[in-house]
Structures are given as structure tokens and as C-alpha cells.
Amino acid sequence: MVNIKKDPLYTDPMKVEEIYSERDGVPIKYVTTTALDGGLIPTDVYYRETPHPEFGNRYFHIFNTVLGARIGNADVIEDLEFGMIEDKDGLWHLSKHRHDYVSLDGKAIDGGRAYVRGNGFEMFKVVDGNFIKDEQE
Helix, strand or coil: CCCECCCCCCCCHHHHHHHHHHHHCCCEEEEEEECCCCCCCCEEEEEECCCCCCCCCCEEEEEEECCEEEEEECHHHHHCCEEEEECCCCCEEECCCCCCCEEECCEEEECCCCCCEEECCEEEEEECCEEEECCCC
């Protein structure tokens, strides 16, 4: 399993996992924070193994709007690619959105889901709520 730096923007992952796991009767887990549309607004993404009984999605995201916190379908996450850099401790870091430049240990990643630019990065994808190396790179 890939060890990803957890850096949620809007939620306390442990609290969300607890609330939704109890409410839905299935385990819920935080996956990452990213801009799903390739833009500038990252959201906190969560996963459930079984599709939601009403909406049919396995991923959901929580984000803030002028009207307050909202929740939406995030199944698109399995179609996205993630460029990430690894720090000296084995923790992987990703660029959350188009203008999120991350640099460490002589490596860099930028572009979120809009584009991938930098050096020393590797490509990943999300499958069943987990990051795996993208073998098609």
C-alpha cells in the first residue's frame, strides 16, 4: 500500500469516517484531497466498498460553497492520474490542484489533475480506494 500524505482541507477524516460508517452501516475511508475537475478547487474524497444504495456511487467528496458544506459523487477519481513525489521517509505527496506546487528533497510536482509537471515524480491512480502505481506510464 502506498503511504500518502494526508492533508484534508475541509474535514476531519476520522470524524467523517466514523459518522458515515455508522450512518451507512459500511466502512468509509478518507482517500485524498484533490480537484476532481482539473481546476482550482480541491475537495476531500472518501470511499466505500459497496455502492451507495440510493445514489450508486462508491466515492463521495465533501466541499465548501457559499451555502455551506456539500457532498457529491466522486466516482470520477478512478479515471484520474496523480503525479506524486516521494520524500526521504517514504511518504508520497501530490499536487492537489492546478496551482499547487510541491517541492521537496530535490523533487517537484505541479498541476493537480489539470496537468503534471515537475521532476522526480511517478504516476499513480486510485483503485478501490487505494493509490497504486500506474503501470501505463
